[in-house]
Amino acid sequence: MLILRFALYLLFGAVVGLAAGTPALAAAAAASGPQDALHEVMTGDNLHLIAGYYYGDARMWERIWAANKAQVKNPNLLERGMLLLIPNASVPDTSYPEFAARTRREAAAAAAPRAEAAPPEKEVRIMGEGKPAAPAEGSTPPAGAPAAGPTPPAGPVTPAPGAQPPAKAQPRPSSS
Numbered sequence: 001m002l003i004l005r006f007a008l009y010l011l012f013g014a015v016v017g018l019a020a021g022t023p024a025l026a027a028a029a030a031a032s033g034p035q036d037a038l039h040e041v042m043t044g045d046n047l048h049l050i051a052g053y054y055y056g057d058a059r060m061w062e063r064i065w066a067a068n069k070a071q072v073k074n075p076n077l078l079e080r081g082m083l084l085l086i087p088n089a090s091v092p093d094t095s096y097p098e099f100a101a102r103t104r105r106e107a108a109a110a111a112a113p114r115a116e117a118a119p120p121e122k123e124v125r126i127m128g129e130g131k132p133a134a135p136a137e138g139s140t141p142p143a144g145a146p147a148a149g150p151t152p153p154a155g156p157v158t159p160a161p162g163a164q165p166p167a168k169a170q171p172r173p174s175s176s
Contacts, residue, residue, distance in 0.1 A: 037089035041082040044100070047075050053099050054089040063087060 039050055047061035055063070065075045067085045072078065092099070 034088040034090045037086040037091060039084045039086050039096075041078045041080055041084060042097070042100070043080050044104070045078055045080075047078070049100055049103060050084065050086070052103065053092065053096055054086045056090075056092075 037054065039054070041050075047064050048058040051061040051064055052058040061075070064084060064086055065072060067087045071082065072084070078084075094102075
């Protein structure tokens with residue numbers, strides 16, 4: 001009986017060993033969960049982009065930096081060709097170059113409308129020049145316009161050329 005059990009264990013071990021060596025089962029075992037991956041840095045890569053690809057969240061870039069602190073001293077400076085260890089990575093179906101190109105296009109499209117927006121206009125007046133034209137009677141001034149009436153100068157007043165400088169104040173005599 002003991003010999004029969006031993007033979008069954010041996011046979012079972014051989015069958016499992018052969019099955020583990022087949023590529024289909026090895027691929028299934030690899031796809032079963034996240035594993036560490038190696039990523040070769042390409043031109044224009046940064047840790048946010050790489051984290052977005054492997055983790056689906058660009059905010060997880062610190063995991064990659066922590067795993068590679070020995071070779072990446074500054075997370076903003078990655079050298080082309082550098083191999084980075086990506087811990088617990090899950091590789092998506094799309095290739096990394098396709099993902100990077102799509103992400104850069106989307107970022108450029110999102111930034112484009114902001115670049116075209118004109119800044120709000122501001123009224124600029126230079127001291128000594130005339131006031132802007134007053135609105136006609138009965139009309140309301142535009143929103144944000146200053147109230148009508150004289151406004152004090154915003155700073156020291158400079159005398160006109162050729163004018164007498166103001167007299168300096170004389171100290172009071174003490175009454176002691």
